[in-house]
Amino acid sequence: MTNNEWMLVSMAKKGDAHAFARLYETYYSDLYRFAVCLMKSTAAAEDAVSSAVLKAYENLPGLRKNDSFRSWLFQITANECRSMQKNQSVYLEDADWSEPGALESGYEASEVEEILSLLTEEERLIITLSVFAGYSSREIAGVVHKREGSVRSIKSRAFARLRNTIIK
Numbered sequence: 420m421t422n423n424e425w426m427l428v429s430m431a432k433k434g435d436a437h438a439f440a441r442l443y444e445t446y447y448s449d450l451y452r453f454a455v456c457l458m459k460s461t462a463a464a465e466d467a468v469s470s471a472v473l474k475a476y477e478n479l480p481g482l483r484k485n486d487s488f489r490s491w492l493f494q495i496t497a498n499e500c501r502s503m504q505k506n507q508s509v510y511l512e513d514a515d516w517s518e519p520g521a522l523e524s525g526y527e528a529s530e531v532e533e534i535l536s537l538l539t540e541e542e543r544l545i546i547t548l549s550v551f552a553g554y555s556s557r558e559i560a561g562v563v564h565k566r567e568g569s570v571r572s573i574k575s576r577a578f579a580r581l582r583n584t585i586i587k
Contacts, residue, residue: 420486428485431476439476446489449552450496456535456547457500467503471496490561493552497544497562537584542577545570 420428424445430438450471454464475495482491535543541563548554548562556574560567 420489424488425485428482428488432479432482432485436476439479442488443472446492450492452551453493453547454496454500456551457497457543458503459535463500463503467499468496470503471499474499487561490554490558493548493554494562501540534581534585537581538577542573545574546577549574 424442427438427442431442447468450468451464454467454471455461458464458467471492475492478495482488535547538546544563545559548559549556554562556567556570559574560570563570565573
């Protein structure tokens with residue numbers, strides 16, 4: 420986290436809506452890509468991110484460490500995606516992987532969707548945070564509430580399983 424981001428979090432915790440808006444601008448595209456991968460729907464992803472950001476804003480004064488803001492925001496987004504998936508069947512359409520910026524990889528949309536469907540929810544969350552949001556194992560550990568070594572093991576096993584499945 421940069422010094423500027425740390426200051427923005429401090430200001431936002433004290434009620435500065437402009438500071439929070441700047442933080443939102445900083446993290447929106449990563450949150451959106453992350454939510455698209457989890458929700459498999461651009462509309463659902465937008466709803467999940469909007470809801471998560473609102474919850475984050477409302478609960479920001481309770482954030483203990485400014486340095487945890489990024490992982491805290493992703494955890495709220497992941498929880499919101501899970502909640503929406505459990506409570507609503509309205510978002511069952513396929514993801515619009517062709518939307519600019521939604522996914523940046525060398526795979527076709529159908530291939531990415533098929534690959535992600537081979538993973539458990541936990542593996543999908545960890546791989547998505549790693550590959551699409553660029554988070555380190557330490558940052559992911561903070562989001563999923565696991566030890567850093569556990570995150571690396573889960574990620575390694577998931578990638579190995581995907582390699583074996585894709586190569587066959």
